[in-house]
Amino acid sequence: MDRFIATRSISEELTSDILKIAALAKKDRAEGNKVIDASIGVFLNEDKSLNSVDLVKESLQENILTDLSYPNIYGSKEFKEGVLKWLFKSRYEEVVNKYLIPFGATLGGTGACHIAFSNYVEAGDYILLPSIMWSNYRLIAQKAGAKSTTYELFNEQGQFNVDDLISKIEQLSLSQKKILVVINDPCQNPTGYSLSDDEYDYLLEKVNQISNKISITILFDIAYLCYDDTCFKPHRLFLKILDTDLNFLPLFAFSASKAFGMYGLRVGALFALCTTSEINNNFLTSFANMARGVYSCPNGPALISLSSLLNNPYLLEKANENIDTNSSILRSRGEMIIELLKKYNIHYLPYKNGFFISIQCQDSQKVYESLIKKHIYIVPLDKQHIRVALSGLSLEEIPIFVDALLLAINL
Numbered sequence: 001m002d003r004f005i006a007t008r009s010i011s012e013e014l015t016s017d018i019l020k021i022a023a024l025a026k027k028d029r030a031e032g033n034k035v036i037d038a039s040i041g042v043f044l045n046e047d048k049s050l051n052s053v054d055l056v057k058e059s060l061q062e063n064i065l066t067d068l069s070y071p072n073i074y075g076s077k078e079f080k081e082g083v084l085k086w087l088f089k090s091r092y093e094e095v096v097n098k099y100l101i102p103f104g105a106t107l108g109g110t111g112a113c114h115i116a117f118s119n120y121v122e123a124g125d126y127i128l129l130p131s132i133m134w135s136n137y138r139l140i141a142q143k144a145g146a147k148s149t150t151y152e153l154f155n156e157q158g159q160f161n162v163d164d165l166i167s168k169i170e171q172l173s174l175s176q177k178k179i180l181v182v183i184n185d186p187c188q189n190p191t192g193y194s195l196s197d198d199e200y201d202y203l204l205e206k207v208n209q210i211s212n213k214i215s216i217t218i219l220f221d222i223a224y225l226c227y228d229d230t231c232f233k234p235h236r237l238f239l240k241i242l243d244t245d246l247n248f249l250p251l252f253a254f255s256a257s258k259a260f261g262m263y264g265l266r267v268g269a270l271f272a273l274c275t276t277s278e279i280n281n282n283f284l285t286s287f288a289n290m291a292r293g294v295y296s297c298p299n300g301p302a303l304i305s306l307s308s309l310l311n312n313p314y315l316l317e318k319a320n321e322n323i324d325t326n327s328s329i330l331r332s333r334g335e336m337i338i339e340l341l342k343k344y345n346i347h348y349l350p351y352k353n354g355f356f357i358s359i360q361c362q363d364s365q366k367v368y369e370s371l372i373k374k375h376i377y378i379v380p381l382d383k384q385h386i387r388v389a390l391s392g393l394s395l396e397e398i399p400i401f402v403d404a405l406l407l408a409i410n411l
């Protein structure tokens with residue numbers, strides 16, 4: 001440690017592995033090798049260009065210079081309305097009538113997670129994360145001054161483990177008053193799992209039951225929402241939420257990175273569905289404090305560009321078609337890899353769709369190292385799992401990738 005840097009700023013959480021692996025792949029390619037990069041967390045087209053939504057780019061071109069002043073700390077009214085209408089669609093009126101919805105634009109989904117982790121658990125208390133997760137959650141928790149622990153993601157039937165989640169909530173409630181749980185659904189990172197209707201029913205029923213005695217906040221991280229189903233109807237998560245009278249506080253971390261291809265522009269939002277004005281007001285005050293004390297305000301020009309698209313029904317219809325086409329590309333990659341994994345009897349964790357799939361193996365580091373020798377990049381998770389980014393693999397690469405994986409697993 002040098003004599004200047006503060007000890008607390010050097011993270012104990014090693015979450016930068018993914019970035020290191022991506023850098024290795026880039027260097028390998030720059031040296032002229034034919035690289036297959038399944039480590040990447042962005043969506044690439046079949047020709048390796050960055051996947052995007054055409055109308056978002058057009059709207060950026062048109063609106064990015066419209067207003068370069070400081071935006072409102074929460075983002076604009078138009079942004080809030082645009083995002084909520086995009087998420088709740090035909091049920092928008094109902095949700096705004098049923099709940100108070102405090103809302104703040106954030107620096108991506110990461111910013112939304114950071115604010116939720118900071119504001120909804122006491123300093124030093126534990127946040128409940130899934131046992132198989134986007135590893136960055138741990139670092140975000142640490143930076144928010146919280147500790148983290150996990151619930152088992154899957155039960156023995158390979159379904160979302162509601163029972164373990166409830167039991168971990170009960171255990172934690174013995175030592176802390178407020179419980180914050182993170183559920184990254186649908187198209188979970190890194191498994192590609194999505195809860196079914198029945199699983200949502202069971203989850204909401206059980207969490208609602210114990211929320212009578214314990215203060216529970218659930219952060220639904222919906223970064224990959226649009227890759228689960230069509231963009232033209234509300235996702236079943238929202239249908240279920242709307243059809244239940246909630247005793248717990250649901251927060252949502254929205255991200256424009258994956259859905260609208262706005263990765264670098266840092267657009268996201270955090271919002272809650274509240275039943276009292278006290279909960280609503282405290283959300284807003286704590287959100288403003290965090291923004292003012294950490295980054296000041298969101299990216300105004302990017303918000304204007306996205307909201308002008310979201311509030312134009314004709315353009316929105318076209319953009320939704322574009323997003324649906326994008327998800328069908330991902331779906332075909334998923335179908336292809338599943339067929340090959342089954343054919344070769346390679347085991348994987350329950351997968352529905354999305355950017356990633358997790359493969360089981362004996363020694364993930366060994367698999368990683370042997371694939372690197374063939375210029376193929378994946379991300380080792382724990383000892384017995386690796387993450388494969390379908391978002392970065394073309395249909396042509398998938399069979400080559402699975403052949404190499406089979407050899408690496410059986411070494």
Ligand code: PLP
Pocket residue numbers: 041107108109110111134184189221223254255256257258263267268
């Ligand atoms: N949540 C999950 C599960 C993710 O995988 C990511 C990005 O990889 C994010 C949130 C945050 O994305 P962003 O900050 O770019 O919106």
